[in-house]
Amino acid sequence: MTHSALGTARRADARHNVARILRAAVTCLGRDPAASMNDIAREAGVGxxxxxxxxxxxxxxxxxxxxxxxxxxxxxxxxxxxxxxPRDGLRALIEAGWMLLAQSTSVLEAALAALPPGRVQDLHAGPEQRIHDLVRRGQALGVFRTDLPARWLASVLHHLLHGAVADVAAGRLDPADAPRYLSAVTLAAYGATGA
Structure with missing residues (x-):
């Protein structure tokens, strides 16, 4: 094997290991937010x-x-x-977002415990921007309230989603009801007209 081919094989092996480690981390942290590096290495099948x-x-x-x-x-x-x-879009985002959040709650919990304050919020900038843009459009169309900033209204949904996760974990909310409850409360908070 040539030096170049050997280097290519090592890079491919490294990419494969990174993918295995990430999958193992998501799996382990999904089971236990306090999972250790040893736990993750064992799950990934690497040292x-x-x-x-x-x-x-x-x-x-x-x-x-x-x-x-x-x-x-x-x-x-x-x-x-x-x-x-925008009201239909909001409902659809809540439905899809709830399913994703429910599947990754323990990873989020691990991130909140391990990362510096504010870092998790920084990582959520993309999803929050999608909600912010939808709220702005709803405000422009007159279906969402305009007396509060769109950024604040988007943040309200973020907090409601995480509150619902905590209520599900505590047994106070049936996960099947969460999207409907979240939509009702969010639309009311947004002052949705004609909903």
Whole structure:
């Protein structure tokens, strides 16, 4: 094998290991937000040295797992049709967003515990921008209230989603009811007209 071919094979192996480690991190953190680097290495079928070669700390790996989950979620949210009535778009985003959030709650919990204050919110900038843009359009069309800033209204939905996750975890809310409740409360908070 030539030096060039060997280098290409090593890079391919490294990419494969990174993908395995990320999948293992999402799986392990999904089961236990306090999962260790050892747990993740074992799940990935690689040694700790390999994990640390790609992620120098648990915080770096937790952040990478959160970025991975958000990127997958963004692909799903990007398919939601937001071109029609903003109220319908909001309901569709809540439905899709709830399913994604319910699947990644433990990864989010790990990120909140491991990352510096504000970092998780920074990572959510893309999904929050999608909601912000929808709210602005709803305000321009006169179906959402205009006495409060769109950024604040988008933040309200973010907090409601995370509150619903906490209520589901505490047994106070049936997960099947969450999207309907979230839509009703959010539309009321947005002062949706003609809903």
């Amino acid at each position: 700790r040295v390999t994990v640390y070669a790609h992620y120098p700390s648990r915080e770096a790996l937790v952040e990478a797992a959160m970025v991975h989950v958000l990127a997958e979620g963004d692909e799903v949210l990007a398919t939601v049709d937001l071109t029609g009535d």
